[in-house]
Amino acid sequence: MGKAILLAGCILCLAGAAFADLTIPPDQPICKLYVMIQLFATVGGILAASYAGFILATHHDLAERNGAKMLLGSVIIGLIIVWLAPLVVQSLVGASSVCGW
Numbered sequence: 001m002g003k004a005i006l007l008a009g010c011i012l013c014l015a016g017a018a019f020a021d022l023t024i025p026p027d028q029p030i031c032k033l034y035v036m037i038q039l040f041a042t043v044g045g046i047l048a049a050s051y052a053g054f055i056l057a058t059h060h061d062l063a064e065r066n067g068a069k070m071l072l073g074s075v076i077i078g079l080i081i082v083w084l085a086p087l088v089v090q091s092l093v094g095a096s097s098v099c100g101w
Contacts (some may be wrong), residue, residue: 032100034086040083045075 025031048071057070086101 025097026100030100034099038082042079045079049075 052068052072052075056065056072059065059068086098090098090101091096
């Protein structure tokens, strides 16, 4: 019963979003927050990837090298999520523009 109500609510929300003309201009506070998060995530990701590369280049212990590989993979996945978030939001809600994207 609970799943049916949840499913019906999701369908109604998606149907309402499908007929709305959604545009989030780049000067909105949420866009400024997103740009700040994107900046910090990118800088942090570059630093973490540099550290992982240093560990891969200098250590011979397999456990440390595997940890560095996992860190590098996580950084790449995290950066992909952060950079593609506006496109995912745009396609899910049918917005014409999300923060200038």
